[in-house]
Amino acid sequence: MTYLDYQATTPLAPEALEAMLPWLRDGHANPHSAHKAGRAAKAAVEVAREAVAALLPKGGRVVFTSGATEALNWAIKGVAAPGRVTLASEHAAVIDTMRYADRNAAIVGVGSDGLADPAAVGDAAAGRGAALVAAMLVNNEIGVIQPIGALARAAQQAGALFLCDAVQGYGRMAIPEECDLVAVSAHKIHGPKGVGALWIRDGVTLAPLVHGGDQEGGRSGTLSPALCAGFGAAARLAGERMESDAAHVARLWDVAVRALGADWIINGSATARYRGNLNVRMPGLDVARLMSECRDIAFSAGSACASGSGRPSHVLRAIGLDDTGARSSVRIGFGRYTTEEELDEALTRIGAAARGQRVAA
Template sequence: MTYLDYQATTPLAPEALAAMLPWLESQHANPHSAHAPGRAARATVEVARDQVAALLPPGGRIAFTSGATEAINWAVKGVAGPALTLATEHAAVLDSVAATGGTVLRVGSDGLVDLDSLRAEIADRRPALVAAMLVNNEIGVIQPVADIAAIAHEAGALMLCDAVQGFGRVPIPEGCDLIALSAHKIHGPKGVGALWVRDEVNLAPLLHGGGQEAPGRSGTLSPALCAGFGAAASLATDRVDADRAHVEHLSALALARLGPDWTLNGSPSHRYPGNLNLRFPGLDVARLMSDLRDIAFSAGSACASGSGRPSHVLKAIGLSDADARSSIRIGFGRYTSDTDLADALARIDAAARAQRIAA
């Protein structure tokens, strides 16, 4: 199996697995207990917290969560007042904003927000929170988060950055008040994420209970999951330059291999190179996937798979239903080899062309 779906999830790093194993095999204490084993578990959690924080701006605190979906829901719903977001955001943001009676702003055909339109909409709507994704999970476009945050702050709003796809891959911009993270997008385990909260920001709790995590997240933490997240973050810190160079090399290889019949969706320049969302006219993506079952790629967000609807992100950048349904997402990263990617793309390209000939 050739795995090319890094935006859905990433392979677990061996270092993350090694950090988790003691807490799965022989150490089982509750990190919120006061006895010695509990304190040892708590120490492991705090080491992980510092490892994750090393990739984030200073002046904030990290609350571990069950994942980015919880972190986003907490950030949006924990602020008093409606939120404003972009049409290309993840469903966790869009649905949470809808629950607050908030506003969704259109983007351009390149997937980028128009800052003047954003400023006018914020002035008109007066949201309490503005939410924008750093790296789009479907098309890889990088939003100008620092500029968005500055505009939000001018109007007295807080800024939430969904940094799930960017964390450990691109620098986190200054100016954010809330940052949502997920471990399994940086070679950590599934089931754990975090919300970074700027020191002066107060949030109403989403989950009520013991309030174990400042600033008010309730629930018993898993030392194993936190340790895996921390180890993955530490590895990303050490490998950031090497990972970036590898992904840029793979992206250039991929675009050269596929050629001009494939069209890149979204901005060609303001993007993370490890995410290529491409369309081929008339492509039957379901048939392509059936023909190439030993290659893992996607037709969009894993969270919306099986819905039968064309991608809301591709629709938001102006694609027709037919073009959206003729698009695939290729995601690669640290553990993708040149040979695996080149061979997989050659087969994808050949299968797409065979469909055209058959038609």
């Protein structure tokens, strides 16, 4: 199996696994207990917290969560004042939660390149008297990088806090300092599933999402030292390898574009994007048939979080594609552990299978 679905999840880094094993095997103590074993587990959690925080802005704190979905829910629901604004191309975890928190939430459109206009976002925030604006750093479906700094400034000028969904960008690029809240996830940076974090700027107060023991200062629940340790190790490795990973992904992008050829159209901006995400379409393509013919290659017909819904991607609809165009699109995701040779071979096969549909038609 050739794995090309890095936006859905990434392979676990060996270093993250090694960091987890002692806590899975021997370190069973509760990190919130006062005895010696509990203090040792707590120390491991705090070391991991520091590693995760090192890739986030200064002047805030990292709170561990069960994942990015919880972090986003907490940030959106935890801001007490009413009024919410987000983008039409955001993840469902943001759009659905925004609408839950504010049935009149403003959903601002994006251009055909997938990029938002900071002025339009600022106007929407001012018009709604919004308390919170949310936008994604790197889009999970089309890889577009939003102008987060400008969007945050526009939101704050309108009197709103700014939440950045940095799940796809964390560990791959710097997180803009202007953010007030940042949600991240371990399994998108070669860490374990089941753990994420919310970064909260100093001075920002959120109502609890989950009530109980308040173990994390606003977030209740017993932490897993193993998951936190794995997240910390993955974050440390991402920081050390950020430049080399970026250079590797840039080479892979060139390989991918060359292997697919001119028959494909790139969805979203070809320049303002993370190059480990290649979302492309071929007019008339039957994606279900393509995936069946290339079943030993793991790639996506859309966001993994929305797969099985039967609905065209709302992100592709947001950039102006009709249902036919959206349904003829595929997402290819690659990164640290993808080799140039396997990517070239896999995409050459995908391209040949797609062109074969045209011949058969």
